[in-house]
Amino acid sequence: MPHYRSVGEIPRKRHTQFRRPDGGLYAEELMGVEGFSSDSALLYHRNLPTAIVNAETVADHGRDTAPNLPLKPRHFRTQDLKWEDVDTVDAVTGRRLLFANADVAICFVTASAPSPLYRNAFGDELLYVQAGAAVVETIYGALPVAAGDYVVLPTSTTYRVVPSPGVGARQDAGAGVPQDEVRLLVLEATGHVGPPRRYLAARGQFLEHAPYCERDLRAPAQPLIAEDATDVPVLVRHRAGLTRFTYAHHPFDVVGWDGCLYPWAFNIRDFEPITGRIHQPPPVHQTFEGPNFVVCSFCPRKVDYHPLAVPVPYNHANVDSDELMFYVGGNYEARKGSGIGLGSMSLHPSGCTHGPQPGAVEASLGTDYFDETAVMVDTFRPLQLAAAAQECEDPSYAWSWSKGGLNQN
Ligand SMILES: [Fe+2]
16 A cells, blocks of 8 residues: 555664563564565564474365366356365465466355464455455454455465454444355455556545545554564465464564555445546446556445446457356346356456346336445456356356357356
């Protein structure tokens, strides 16, 4: 994030002596992206953040993917995904890869147990809380999150997710989910994720036409210091796979930090939809940009108000992108009759034209409000399918516009 923040205790001048109550020096750590040439944060640890006592390779299961063949529109039901022992599933080791390309891995998890300490050294992670609540504990502090929250975790931020029923101010979305579960869409980027550049001033402030701004963002407000422990495992995802480090001390020992690089959260209900007299194109819903992908939020909104407006989208060919839509709330008018429900994901790849289901255009005429919430990920390179996607696929979706088809499987 480009916005300066200061939390906890820090010395008045950077890179100067800063002493603990026992007289020893705090250990200063710079977290900086793009090789000291972009945003950074300075963190002050009680113990050396470099002190590791062991490193071991960890098997990385379920990461194989296959091409989207035959090419066709697809529908997946994350609500049908199964985990073996649901009480022990956590938001890091339990995440199941659904889709991936060279730019982003897209995973889903229904977590009930606290995750191990973890960081992704490959790129930023973007979590979307479909339902439930959790505390995302990080070296910068804690972020309570609940349904509708996006969470941006900068590359190499050590964190863990603790499902925590009752946290977060907004518990209304996600009804029907067991109290101790949190359902997360997880994007593992291979670079940095942030607000669309066109919504930012040269120095990073949100512009007036942006659909959200600084007041909508949340970030850690105080340090999070764990009781000290020795030999603490931290799982690290990197280009080659997974490694488990063992740290001499617990990494949550930061007494203060400042800078412009830190985890932050934004709730989808704080996204202010941009509407018009006639249908507005998907970029008005854009919320984040990442390396070769964008994330858009489709929120409840007044729809097109031209007297002859057609509120649902026109048929469209995404010439340069694969379009993954995750349906998380309300009723998605354009998809009525397709079998899509809450928790579904549709994948409309480049090479196909897609649009409203038969009858949806006529049915939408005269509508002035859509009660729908969906998160869209558009990737500029084709997505491949992982085993978990194939496991929860509805094979009939591709033929739902023609009400039949030669091939019903
Ligand atoms: Fe579309």
